[in-house]
Amino acid sequence: MRTVSEHQRDVAELLAPLFAQLDSEAETVPLREALHRVLFADLLAPIDLPPFDNSQMDGYVLRAAESGASLFVAATIPAGSNPAELASGQAAPIMTGAKIPAGADAVVPVELAEPARFLEPGAQVRLPSVPTDHFIRRAGSDLAAGQLALRAGTRLGPAQLGLAAALGLAELQVRRRPRVTLLSTGDEVLPPGQPLRPGAIYDANSTLLGTALVEAGAQLRVLPSLPDDPAELAATLNRLEDVDLLISTGGISQGAYEVVKQALAGKVEFHSVAMQPGGPQAIGAVPTASGVRLPFLGFPGNPVSTLVSFEMFLRPLLAGPRTVVRARITSAVSSPEAKHQVRRGFFQAGTVELLGGPGSHLLHALSTANALVQLPVGLTALEAEEEVEVWLL
Structure with missing residues (x-):
């Protein structure tokens, strides 16, 4: 079983060439399309701000x-x-x-x-x-013409775009977004809106992980859910083009119908990471018909496991780390000694309340959470009012 930090290192190494490439490719976009994009080069103020006394x-x-x-x-x-x-x-x-x-x-x-x-x-x-x-x-009292307004690599939010508008800029040079293709697997998975047959579930992962990817700055393509057919999955992946990163959810655990594992055996690595939820992980490069070896990450199928995997291994590379605080936990909690447990919580006024249990299916608890509570390896129990590390969502 590998540690969380070991898997984080391997994901960073896998994607390092991609991010180096993105750092060298610019696009010019209107301000209204630049939200959450990354500024390509230093931006110098073209005018004084304010422009006159x-x-x-x-x-x-x-x-x-x-x-x-x-x-x-x-x-x-x-x-x-x-x-x-x-x-x-x-x-x-x-x-x-x-x-x-x-x-x-x-x-x-x-x-x-x-x-x-x-x-x-x-x-x-x-x-x-x-x-x-x-x-x-006075003119220039906020920013003088020629001064550095925004540094290259700045993630553009409302305040940064407002500054660009105040400087008279209608468009900005930004880094090209990573093109991410996402697919969910499983015979039991149905798109929302269809009648739910016995034994089936709705596909939450394409929406949950897809919107998280877009929020983190990815250009997203979502494939239709695929059945548990290794040959069909392999053929689908072989046809992929114009993709920088492929992500799948489901099909990588220890069951009898682990379709991703069956389709990609010998091509990518499958690991058990000492993390709860989100233990099963896959990583590697998938060959395609065009000769490209496509970086690949396989996340577990349970929705909470999927999002926790994204937060731990991918989001920090796309959008930087979450804000980390220390908070007093409002109730006692236990955690497996050999695993890094991530619990959902609600943070306010220096305290954090745990929501739901450790289960990877508790999507409602996740929907009401504003924080991820980190319980690292070796920590087996905490009493109420003890401090924990909290990632703010």
Whole structure:
């Protein structure tokens, strides 16, 4: 039986050439298609951000040296306008985000004016003393043109895409996504939506693992579920093209109809990993008709085992590690001494509550969890209030 770390190492070695290739291949995509993609090269700011000096408040813009006195009200400056120079002895009503006129260097919030409202041009308003740059956002104060905006390798989320949009960029160069083909096996597996015959189950893995792969940045292709026919499976795999990674679920354990094991015996390795759930694992490279040896990972068929396998062995390579915290467990727990057990839990306020048992079929418990609780090899029991390592989902 191999350890979790040994299998993690082998998966990383198997996929290292693929990730090296992806690091050298760029695509240009619109911002709306760049979510969860990985930035290909360093991004330098093409403009200052903000691009001009602007008001942080709704108020009066003036010369700071003339504050603390009554000033004549000039024309209002709305956002989006290009105001004329402000004359000495004047203060202009200005809206949040509006450009600061030449000659002005401070803003007084309207609620501090006397009277505390916007007045018509030509009226007089008394404004308190304020320093230079009071409530002014200077051009480039967030990011100056030419500065590094985002580093190569950054995973693009809403904040990063918002920055790119604010810099005026309509598209970005990103790394090519790994093309992953996913298949579920088993005579008993039916697509959701069909009548459920006796002895059959619905295919949860294609959706569960498929959406996890997409969320982690993969370009996904899902094959129809295959029956327990080794010849049909081998023929299907032999025809695959334009694939970077093949993943199967099911058919790799110790049963009499382990179709993946039968079809790929001698071509890939089958291991028992000291992990619960997710002990059975397969790894290797599958030959195809085009002469390509396709990297292959075989995960167990039970849904929780499938997702735990993905989280332990593949997701960190695709999207980086989960956030790890220490938390106090709310109830006592036991774990097999020779296995790394992964339990589902709900984390909040420094504590984690276990949900369901250790069983690999407890999909409902997984659906209500926001964390994976790690119980490593050698740990047999914990009492309530003891600390555990928690991966936040």
